[in-house]
Structure formats: structure tokens, C-alpha cells
Amino acid sequence: MNDTTLNAFWHRESFDTFLHERLPELLADRGPLVSYAARSTGAHACEVQAAFGWNGQTVELHLGDLPAPDAEGIFEVDGQPTVVLPRVRSEHLDRAEVQCVGEQMLAYVAERLESAPRDLPWDEPLARAWLDLEGSLHAFLRPGERPGWPAPLIGNPVQPLDTQNRLARLEHLRRILIPDRTELFTPGQVGRACPIMTPEGVNIGRVLSLARGAVIRGGRIEVVDDSPAAALSVAVGCIPCVEHDDPTRVLMGANMMRQWVPPRTPEPPLVQTGLEPAGAQLWCGRNLLTALVSWGGDTYEDGLVISESAVARFDMPRPLEVGDKLSNRHGTKGVIARILPDAAMPHRPDGTAVELVHSFIGLHTRLNFGQVREAVLGRLAHSAGETLTVPPFGAPDDAELRRRLESAGLDPSGTEPLTDGRDGPRLERPATVGYVYWGETHHLAADKLHAADSRGRMNRQGDLEFAVLRQAGAVATILETFNTRSARRAGIEGLADALAAGPVEQADPPAPLLTDLTARLAAAGIAAEFDGERIAF
Numbered sequence: 001m002n003d004t005t006l007n008a009f010w011h012r013e014s015f016d017t018f019l020h021e022r023l024p025e026l027l028a029d030r031g032p033l034v035s036y037a038a039r040s041t042g043a044h045a046c047e048v049q050a051a052f053g054w055n056g057q058t059v060e061l062h063l064g065d066l067p068a069p070d071a072e073g074i075f076e077v078d079g080q081p082t083v084v085l086p087r088v089r090s091e092h093l094d095r096a097e098v099q100c101v102g103e104q105m106l107a108y109v110a111e112r113l114e115s116a117p118r119d120l121p122w123d124e125p126l127a128r129a130w131l132d133l134e135g136s137l138h139a140f141l142r143p144g145e146r147p148g149w150p151a152p153l154i155g156n157p158v159q160p161l162d163t164q165n166r167l168a169r170l171e172h173l174r175r176i177l178i179p180d181r182t183e184l185f186t187p188g189q190v191g192r193a194c195p196i197m198t199p200e201g202v203n204i205g206r207v208l209s210l211a212r213g214a215v216i217r218g219g220r221i222e223v224v225d226d227s228p229a230a231a232l233s234v235a236v237g238c239i240p241c242v243e244h245d246d247p248t249r250v251l252m253g254a255n256m257m258r259q260w261v262p263p264r265t266p267e268p269p270l271v272q273t274g275l276e277p278a279g280a281q282l283w284c285g286r287n288l289l290t291a292l293v294s295w296g297g298d299t300y301e302d303g304l305v306i307s308e309s310a311v312a313r314f315d316m317p318r319p320l321e322v323g324d325k326l327s328n329r330h331g332t333k334g335v336i337a338r339i340l341p342d343a344a345m346p347h348r349p350d351g352t353a354v355e356l357v358h359s360f361i362g363l364h365t366r367l368n369f370g371q372v373r374e375a376v377l378g379r380l381a382h383s384a385g386e387t388l389t390v391p392p393f394g395a396p397d398d399a400e401l402r403r404r405l406e407s408a409g410l411d412p413s414g415t416e417p418l419t420d421g422r423d424g425p426r427l428e429r430p431a432t433v434g435y436v437y438w439g440e441t442h443h444l445a446a447d448k449l450h451a452a453d454s455r456g457r458m459n460r461q462g463d464l465e466f467a468v469l470r471q472a473g474a475v476a477t478i479l480e481t482f483n484t485r486s487a488r489r490a491g492i493e494g495l496a497d498a499l500a501a502g503p504v505e506q507a508d509p510p511a512p513l514l515t516d517l518t519a520r521l522a523a524a525g526i527a528a529e530f531d532g533e534r535i536a537f
Contacts, residue, residue: 006234006277008173010086010216011073014102019046019068022106027131031116034058044068044076048133054122061124063133067141069101073173074161077141081161083172084141086216091181091205093221094188098176100216104157108140109133164442166281168258170234171197174210176221181205191223194233196250209233212275229275229392237275238282239329240377240390241370249331249368256327260284260439264315269329269437270381271374274389285328285439286313287382289353290375291346291418292360293431299359303337307345310355314440323445326356326438330371333441334358346418348433354418356438360431371436376401376414378435383408479506488512 024036027050034051041047046068051060069075075082084101099107116122116130143158157177162168176193184205189195197209210216213230214223229237235254236242242250266283269276276282288310298305304326311320320336327333342353363369373395381388390396396404402412410416415430461481469478484507485495498504510518510530518528521537529536 006170006174006212008073008210008216010100011084011173012069012071014100015069015073015105016102018102018106019048022102023048023109024050026106026110026113029115030113031130032118040068042068043070044074050131052116052122052127054116054118054120057122059122059124059127061127061131063131065134067137072169073101075141081163082141083159083161085157085159086176087157088176088178088221089180091178091183092186092188093192096178096188096221098216098219098221100219103219105137105140109136112136162258164258165260165262165284166278167235167238167260167284170277171209171254171258174234176208176210176216178206178208191226191231192221194231194236196236196247197233197254198251209235212237229273232392234277237392238273239370239392240269240271240273241330241373241395242273242392243395244368244370244373245330246367249366252331252333253327253329253368256331256333256441257284257329257439259441259443260327261316261442267313268387270378270435271388271390271437274391285437286310287378287435288355288438289433290356290358290436290438291354291431291433292358292363292372292375293346293418293427293429294359294361295346295357295427298337299357301359302332302334302362303359304334305338305340305345305357306336307340307342307353307355309342309353311339316440318444318446320440321445325441325443327441328371328374328436328438330368330374331366332358332362332368332371343422346420346427346431347422348416348418351422353422354433356436370395372414372432373401375432375434375436376405378437379410379414379433380404380408382435383410476506482513483507483509483511486512488516 019038023038024033027033027036032053034053035049036051037049038046041064044067046066047062047064048066049060049062051058053059067075067077073083075084084104086101087099087104088096089098090096113131113136120126141158143156159172162172185195189208191211192214193208194211198204199207210221210233211223211231212234213225213227214221216222232242233254235257236250238257239245239250239253245253262284263286266280267286268280268283269285270287288306293299295305297303306320306326314320320339322336322339324336325333326336346354346357348354360372363372377388377390377396401414405412405414411430413430414434415432417430418427418433419425420427466478466482469481483489484504486492489507489512495504509532514530514535518530521528526537
């Protein structure tokens with residue numbers, strides 16, 4: 001199955017049916033249609049020429065600037081790529097009616113188009129006011145301009161397309177909505193919708209991803225490939241050893257792959273599933289020599305330690321730095337806690353520096369052991385100098401893995417001893433070391449940190465932050481954070497210029513938070529008097 005097969009052709013197909021068949025049928029039903037012709041005028045535009053006969057007179061209308069999807073089914077709304085998700089009438093996908101964009105547009109136009117009375121003095125302005133096709137179609141694609149539609153719970157079928165990477169686009173175009181579902185799962189969903197890909201919260205079971213082996217044709221969801229691997233979505237099908245991961249972690253892994261930042265130069269995974277469509281367009285990660293070992297405070301919880309050479313391999317528009325997030329295909333997401341020179345990283349017995357260190361502690365609670373198997377298989381692939389294909393539900397068992405390791409002259413346990421740095425002491429226990437495919441998510445530290453300015457961008461500090469600073473004894477930082485550079489302090493707009501000119505003294509008390517508290521107490525009849533050091537009530 002290739003990228004062409006996975007294209008969501010039903011978007012454009014249903015629109016073409018609407019434009020060339022259903023719309024003229026509707027116009028003939030609501031008015032005296034004499035002639036009709038429609039044609040494309042660009043990648044995202046079309047026009048309609050229609051003529052109507054009233055009272056022996058023919059009125060011709062040229063309806064241009066009509067929105068249309070491109071070959072992939074993508075509209076362009078105010079410069080934003082937009083997709084209209086198919087709406088499914090019920091959760092019983094084996095027999096449910098599906099309304100793609102064409103059917104939804106037809107219903108929207110039909111609801112607003114009255115039958116044309118014949119006894120009016122029809123002319124072009126009157127006919128254009130009656131058939132405001134441009135206005136209707138543009139309003140359909142701008143649901144924010146239609147208050148109250150649809151109900152927030154069921155989600156909106158008109159959505160900005162997820163363009164983060166090619167996988168994100170494919171997944172979004174193959175998504176469906178079930179607004180009125182009452183059951184979370186039905187047997188008819190098998191082979192038609194991925195059992196993994198559905199959001200958490202109120203939309204669980206209402207937003208689904210079509211299985212790789214399913215298509216929408218003639219208003220129904222058909223199964224064209226009933227193999228087990230074809231029952232998964234495009235993203236889930238790209239996860240090797242998926243049967244060794246907890247489903248919730250598989251969902252996280254698939255979602256985070258859609259958040260990966262595309263690199264300038266793609267690098268294919270050493271361990272693939274054989275189901276990666278679009279080839280290099282989906283390869284947004286890097287094969288990093290990963291040690292699954294607890295290595296001090298920097299690997300506590302989700303902390304990652306990465307080498308300088310590995311950082312250099314992520315040739316993104318913005319360089320990796322401490323605080324950025326990496327994830328792998330098995331739902332593990334970590335924050336870069338430290339970037340070390342290669343010589344300071346753990347080393348294998350042959351002198352090779354590990355590129356990334358991730359603690360194994362979380363494996364036992366998250367149950368995503370597929371990444372351990374990927375590490376071992378990645379090591380085998382690297383030693384053989386070729387990629388390995390591990391289809392979903394086809395990962396080698398323990399005995400086969402041990403046999404392959406022995407054949408490659410490696411320890412059958414898949415582990416090896418490491419030293420703490422190039423010439424440091426040996427770590428207490430051997431660790432699993434192998435190649436795991438990691439990607440950089442778009443959650444970058446630089447985008448999360450803001451200094452206060454007149455536009456209101458800031459890092460909010462609350463009770464937890466105050467408690468941490470107080471516990472650390474950082475009194476001066478507390479005074480600075482909650483008083484001197486508080487965004488609520490009068491004249492804060494000039495702080496940046498003052499800092500540029502030289503040192504800035506701490507602001508005098510009271511802090512804005514205390515002033516606010518004093519006002520609230522006064523409203524309750526409690527007077528608070530502050531003398532600079534003490535407060536009395």
C-alpha cells in the first residue's frame with residue numbers, strides 16, 4: 001500500500017459530485033434551470049454558469065470565486081489549508097451513511113435556498129440575491145461566522161489542516177466524525193476505523209481515524225484490505241513492535257509523531273514496518289544510539305541526556321537546546337535535561353559514545369517495551385548495515401531475538417557494560433543499548449519562555465513556583481519575580497529599557513499581589529496597614 005493508495009480521494013470525489021451533479025439537480029428542483037456548467041478556475045477555486053427562465057425571459061448568472069478543494073481534498077480559507085471531515089451517521093460503520101464535504105455542502109445550500117416564485121419580475125440582481133452560492137459556500141467553510149453551529153461537544157468538521165509534517169496531513173485527511181455516537185465501540189468498526197486513534201475526553205469515539213485498508217465510497221466505508229496490519233491507521237502502522245506497547249502509549253506515540261519537526265535532510269528509521277507511505281516525506285526522526293539506563297538526576301522521570309554530536313544531527317530551523325522535547329514512536333516523550341560532549345557520555349566497550357540516555361524506570365509503569373525491542377533490532381540493523389522490516393504484529397519473539405544477536409556475535413541478552421564517560425569507571429550494571437528512532441516535537445523551550453512586555457507575553461508565576469523559590473531560599477528572586485518585574489506593576493513597560501541602560505534596583509513594597517489582597521480585604525470590611533516590614537489588620 002503506497003501514499004497514492006492512502007490519499008483520501010473521497011474529499012475531492014464528493015465535491016465534484018456535488019458541483020457537477022447534485023447542485024444542478026437542486027437548482028432545477030428549486031427554480032426553472034435552463035442551462036448549467038461548472039469548471040475549475042484554479043487549484044482552490046471554481047465557477048458556475050447558470051441560466052434560469054422566468055416569464056419567458058432568460059436570466060444568466062456567472063457565479064465565480066467559488067471555493068474548491070485541490071486534488072488532495074484540501075480547501076484554502078483565508079490562506080489557511082482547510083479540511084472538511086466526513087460526518088458519519090452512527091458508530092456502526094459497517095452500515096452507517098457517510099456525509100463527505102460534497103454532501104455537507106449540498107445540505108447547507110439546500111437549507112438556505114428557497115423555491116423561486118414565478119410571479120416575481122426576475123432580473124439578474126434578484127436572481128443573484130436568491131442564489132447566493134458564493135456567500136453560502138464561503139460561510140460553510142467559516143463556521144466561526146455561524147454562531148451556535150455545530151455544538152461544541154461533537155467537534156467541527158471544518159478544521160484547519162494539520163500541516164506539521166506529511167504524516168500529520170495524511171492522518172488528518174483520513175479522520176472521520178461520529179457526532180451522535182452512543183456506543184464507544186461496535187464490531188462494524190473492525191477493519192474500518194483504527195482501534196487506537198481516538199482522542200481522550202468528551203470526543204472519545206466521536207473522532208476516529210480510518211483504517212489503512214478502508215476507503216469511503218458511495219457514502220459508505222468499505223474495507224479493501226482485511227489484513228490485521230491494514231486495520232491500523234497510517235500513523236499506528238509506522239510503529240514497529242506495536243504489539244509490545246500498551247494501547248494508550250501507542251496512541252501517544254502516533255500523536256507525537258504527528259508533532260515532529262521535519263528536518264532539512266530526512267533519515268529513514270533503521271527499523272521500519274514496511275508500511276511507511278510517502279517514503280522520505282515521513283522520515284522526520286534520527287536513529288540515536290540509545291542507552292536505557294538510569295544515569296543520575298538528569299535522567300530522573302522524563303529527563304534525557306543527549307550528546308553534542310546527536311544535537312548537531314538534528315538539522316532543524318531552530319538548534320536543539322535544553323528544555324526541548326524529543327519523543328520516540330512508542331509514546332516516550334522526554335525533555336532534554338543536559339547536552340554533553342561526546343567524551344562525557346557513557347561509552348560502549350568498543351569506545352563508541354552513546355548518543356542519548358533515557359531511564360528505563362518508566363517502562364514498567366507505561367508498558368511500552370516495544371522501544372526496548374526496537375533498540376535491539378536497531379543494533380542488529382546497524383551492525384548489518386541495512387534496515388530491518390518488522391511489520392505490525394510480526395515482531396520476533398524472545399528466542400528469535402537471542403538467536404539473531406548470537407549470530408551477529410553480540411550478547412544474547414541485548415545488553416552490554418558501559419563506562420561513565422570515555423575513561424570513567426564502569427557503570428554498576430549492564431544496560432540495553434541500541435538504535436531508537438527519535439524525533440523533535442514542536443514543543444520547543446524557546447517558544448515557551450517569554451519576557452513580559454506591553455503585548456502581555458509572560459511566564460505566569462503562581463503558588464507552586466513561589467513555594468519552590470521559598471524552599472530554595474531564593475528571597476531575592478521572589479522579590480524580583482513577584483514585585484520588581486511583575487507585569488501588573490505600574491510602569492512595567494519601561495523595564496526593558498531600564499535594564500538595557502544598567503542595573504535596576506528592586507522595587508519598593510508592597511507587591512501588586514499584596515495591593516490586590518489589601519483591596520479585597522477592604523471590600524470585606526478588613527483594614528490592612530503595611531508599614532514596610534509588617535502588616536496589621
